[in-house]
Amino acid sequence: MHPDDTFEAVVEQHGPMVFRTLLRLIGSREHLEDLAQEVFLRLYRALPSFRGEALVSTYLYRIIVNVAQDEWKRRSREDEPLRSITDEDEGWGDRLPHPSRNAEEQLQDSEFAAIVEAHLQSLSAVERSVLVLYHQEERSYQQIAQALQMPIGTVRTHLHRARKKLRERVERQALQEVRR
């Protein structure tokens, strides 16, 4: 089999994961496809030195986080305001379908998800990465530690801090809305 055939299979297999993780990390669909291409390009360039100690997916998570960090830096340089992924047309609010629940509850859920999403983007790069990899991607502490190249204890600390910050910020906003 030609090596490019194998790489094509890797792109097919991991494409959806790359898109959804990048989307959650950068918080916008803008340039998403370009960034996903960049991820696979970096993977391709790194393949000759890939010695297979880690899974390709773990290696990919590391690249995704690096690409997202570069994008955050670029945006902060250009002072580009972050747009929530809920602004887009692609039904972010529809991702939790609860047929048994009424429309009001579903609306509350989608509003709550949008609030969480907005505050997720306000966290630091590493806190956001840890939260997304742990909750959305269901990676273990060890896999996150490998992907972010930090000790497991540091991952736990970041995760704990990120959850606390996120909860406090969401609560603060909820209180402000109640007072209005």
Place this chain on the structure above:
Amino acid sequence: MINEERIASALEAAPAVTLPPDFTARVMSNLPVRAALPRARTNFGRTALSGSLVLLFCALLGAFLLNSQHGSLAATLVEWTSLVQLAGVTLWLSLRSRELHS
């Protein structure tokens, strides 16, 4: 108070993404052409083998001449040792050659 589980479930819900249909093709078309690794052929092993065979043959010849003139035990020993070594190498090379061509 905000329920922590509610935040966790909001985080766990992955955003809906749809990959562009031609995404894989576009990635593949943008990949850099990987230069073939330079693999210059070297003949170090073959040179060393040929040199050793010549040396061995010279040693055998020298031992044979010495033995025919003086007939010492040492010359006989060197002659037989060289002969056995040469026969061993010849046998090994012929077996290896058969392996490579089969």
